[in-house]
Amino acid sequence: MKTIVPVNSKQELAAFIDFPHDLYKADANYVPELFIGQRDLLTKHPFHKHNTVQPFLAYDGDKIVGRIAGILNNTHNEYNKANDGFFGFFDCIDDKSVATLLFETVTTWLKEKQVTGKLLGPVNFSTNEPCGLLVEGFDSPPVLMQTYNAPYYAPLIESFGFEKDVDLIAWHWDGNNYDDKSVRLLDALTERLKRNNIVIRKVNLKNFKEETIKLREVYNSAWDQNTGFVPLNDEEFEYLAKDLKLILDPDFALLAEQDGKVVAFGLALPNYNEIFKTIKKGRLLPTGIFKLLFGKKNIKSIRIYALGVVDGYRKMGIEAVLYGTIIKNYTARGFKWAEAGWTLENNTLINEAILAIKGDPYKKYRLYQKQI
Incomplete structure (x- = not known):
């Protein structure tokens, strides 16, 4: 049975940070984020003083099969005169039902906070931090402070009804x-x-x-x-x-x-x-x-x-x-x-x-x- 729980304890936070390591253990292009950096980003970053972030973990039985964070960026909404919400830190096994559960959970969480505009992402926490879903260029590792994901992520996200907002280009010499x-x-x-x-x-x-x-x-x-x-x-x-x-x-x-x-x-x-x-x-x-x-x-x-x-x-x-x-x-x-x-x-x-x-x-x- 698939379930989803909010991350509240130090142990759950560590599991949230570590999940991609297990998911990508066979991927030669995967680069692990430094644990201390991710922990501080999710707990100590000044972003949290004015905004709200709630990580979630998805389980199949007692096995973690996905993660996501709901993000209420009040600064974004004030600056852009919007009422939007964001998702970030999205990682998932290749299973549409798990992805759907993660996105439904974030949508519900944002609705409870009176968000009525768009759900945007992935961002960790905004475009000032690592953001965007890799859709082209899977044949090499990411460089510093860039995201990485498997090719199957795009179909999972799009199956929930997401549409392209904008593409970001990385250039190589x-x-x-x-x-x-x-x-x-x-x-x-x-x-x-x-x-x-x-x-x-x-x-x-x-x-x-x-x-x-x-x-x-x-x-x-x-x-x-x-x-x-x-x-x-x-x-x-x-x-x-x-x-x-x-x-x-x-x-x-x-x-x-x-x-x-x-x-x-x-x-x-x-x-x-x-x-x-x-x-x-x-x-x-x-x-x-x-x-x-x-x-x-x-x-x-x-x-x-x-x-x-x-x-x-x-x-x-x-x-x-x-x-x-x-x-x-x-x-x-x-x-x-x-x-x-x-x-x-x-x-x-x-x-x-x-x-x-x-x-x-x-x-x-x-x-x-x-x-x-």
Whole structure:
């Protein structure tokens, strides 16, 4: 008999976090999330101060066969003048009845909270965190902070009546196989920006707190028109920045400034998933911590995590200079490949810029919607 229970105890939370490890134990492309990171996300993240998250576990007898979280994002609803709900952390065996039970449970939970709009997802907890269902590109592992799932998830979700909201694209460069126009023109473009008093510099990690304030302003301004965007408050952005600082590489953390005002930034991260893939069940103890510490120097890929330009400074060449500088540094440092993403499928400006330097749209993630 299939049943579903809300996650309330530490033991249930651990089972919720661990379920994908068992589900994907035979999948060579699966990368376990770090347990401590998932636990803190589900219990300590500032998101919980203003919003509500309820994880659920589905059982068949005494065996866990699925998980999901209902998410009431009040900030999203206030910002978008909506009354929507979200689902996230969805993992399930290939069984329509289990998926239906999970989605029905979340729908009921949201209705009890007076949600009458759409059910959107998957997001963990919003588009500011890992989100989207992988629908193309199952032949390689995900990079850092990207989602992963089996191909059968899309039919399960769509069988419940979900329809596509928007697709998110991840782009790939293999070794030196890119159009180096942006690199060759880098000096000329940089000089042109300087004539407008715009300079590109690295993030100052010694003054990271002050830099974070500037970055948050650009982040909330540059992405405010994106589908599903929710602005991050000070505490939420500091939480994100604190985690990112642990893995930031100054060669790949760049700001564009005009007269001291930050107008754009580009951020790429070493792909720590190359290490996480080797850490069993995402546990740093007893041996995972050593794999993490000693494996950093062997990372061969990066993820261009974010690149944003505030309105009024686009089409000036800033995007090209940021991409060009990251590519130049990435090749000089001996990295073998890079991913940029994700980008919205309808973000023509940035997608054309990536295509111009021969980015390959090798993975696609989908956000779904359904009227509650």
